[in-house]
Amino acid sequence: MELEHVIEDLISKNASDFEISKVIKNDIKEYRANLKNIFLQNGGKDFLVKNSKKIDSYINLMYKYVLREMFHGYIPLTNSIPISFVALGSYGREQLCVYSDIDLMIVYKDVAGFNTKAIIEKFLYLVWDSGLKLGHRVHEIGELKSVANEDITIKTALIESRFITGSKYLWVEIENSLKKIRNFEQKEFIIKKIDELNNRHKKYKFTMEPNIKEGIGSLRDSNTLFWIANIIYNVSSTKQLIGKIFTEDEYKEYRIAIEFLFSVRSTLHLIAQKKEDTLRLELIPEVSKFLNIFHQNPQIAQQQLSSKLFFSLIVIKNFSHINIDKIVRKNKIFKKEFGFLRASRVFKDIYLIDNKLFATYNCKQKSQTEILDIIISMPNVSFDVSFVNLVKNSDFSNVKNEKEKILKLFTKPNIYEILMLFYDSFKLEFIFPALKKILYLAQFDGYHEHPVDIHSFNTIKNIDNIQNDFLKSLFMSFSEDEKMVLRIIALLHDSGKGRKNDHRDVGVSLYKLFCKQFNISDYFTELGSIVIKHHTLMSDTAHKEDIYSQKIVSDFVANLKSKEALNFLFILTYADLNAVNIGVYSTFTERLLFELYHFSLDRLNNSEQLQDAIRKNRKINSLKKESEFLTISKPKQKKILSIESSLF
Known part of the structure; x- marks a missing residue:
């Protein structure tokens, strides 16, 4: 029997709030116990959407019950009750992972006739008793703008708002408030978000144990792109920027990478049975099995998992950074920095500013020869993401003809920056097979x-x-x-x-x-x-x-x-x-x-001693290959080789 019918049956028997919460709690427990099977049927984003919708259903069901209890047989239309339930954060984006925080905002109008505060209080008690762990905020609609201005984290959460249940009339008012919040101090918000991104990249290195939520190329990089796009273009999905900021092929590559991150993160939560966003070494064997990455040699399967993850992180990092940069330039967020003074131009559409090489996004595609010539001609510079984008879109199919130029790269002290440029632009394997x-x-x-x-x-x-x-x-x-x-x-x-x-x-x-x-x-x-x-x-x-x-x-x-x-x-x-x-x-x-x-x-x-040592080393290496020597036990081999004798 479905949960809603079970609750209806209990209500008809005058069951207590505690009995109702107990039934809901058991259903949540059963649902969580079955999450592994659900994931195996619906991996990636689909799983996260289904998980988000399931939490929606619990909130909707509990709110309906509370209204029944508060109004009995005289329930007004839901739209008339000035309360709206709004999902925030990853829950708002319908990307709610298994043990992620369930961020819920309850917005109300303080209308005396509806006793809204009592309704909300009863709802929250029922939620707590049912074991659903919410991170909740309760605000009167007039507070939203001032609350958003208090903290950038709150503003970020609010712009990801998604209506769950309650009054749609009030939701229209909430959306109007959110529009004002989006439009308020856009430039300051974007600058802070870019600073956050840069600081995270300094904190989290590209390591063997990547943090999938916060590290380089993580979900947070992807989120930052969405937040900035949402503020500027009021889009509900990054996909809406296809044809405006990036191509469909670029988005497809990014989408495949982000889907894989969603799957790995969900797997980590399910295996660890807690919020776990770092792919720790000891978890890799189980994660690879869970994601059906098989090989006769388990270590190769684990290598395949890690390699695919590292590649996906680089794809997401570059896609996010490049397109954030495009949006920022297009909307002149850093007008002074990207004014590109005539004196800074070193080639057509290419500029050297603060010892960093930039390119315009309408710069004509370059040949491998042109790119290498530009790099060689420059002093010890670093490279902006715009220049990474230029190299990424350049043709390196015939790089074998550029041997002299490639060798010159190793004469430059900024060879590390050059290698990272080719790494981020996915050209490294063409240049160095x-x-x-x-x-x-x-x-x-x-x-x-x-x-x-x-x-x-x-x-x-x-x-x-x-x-x-x-x-x-x-x-x-x-x-x-x-x-x-x-x-x-x-x-x-x-x-x-x-x-x-x-x-x-x-x-x-x-x-x-x-x-x-x-x-x-x-x-x-x-x-x-x-x-x-x-x-x-x-x-x-x-x-x-x-x-x-x-x-x-x-x-x-x-x-x-x-x-x-x-x-x-x-x-x-x-x-x-x-x-x-x-x-x-x-x-x-x-x-x-x-x-x-x-x-x-x-x-x-000491040339004499050196020659003796070289001769001895040559004889030892020869001895190691002798069939008779190889039949001797390892301890005896070691003992023989340790003999200090001129015979060697």
């Missing part, structure tokens, strides 16, 4: 804070922003070619991840192929290969071995063979560890690395 396998690739070791691609970019960033005086002076002593090659090594050092074979060996192969394609000298090809092959060796030796042992130091330098390789590896290790996670590169780690570096320099300066 070697990175294709590591784009959006997760790292489940609990050690790395970022996916492989972002970690690699941060490694390059750290090379050009060295904080240690000795290492900085060492890097500055390099020739321009050496700096260029070290940046290439940093970009490709983890490019071999995501394969079955040792990522260091694969990385060496990819680096050698890169060197061949870009005509890099044999000397730098060999040097870079050694560094990539052993890019974890310095850290491992410093942390896991006795660096005061001559044998350990000899074995270490035997792999590097030269002072140049040691210098490259030292700086790469510094940059790599600092890119892993906060605190990984500690003062203790720094001391160990410096001691190992100086011990190794001494050994490298």
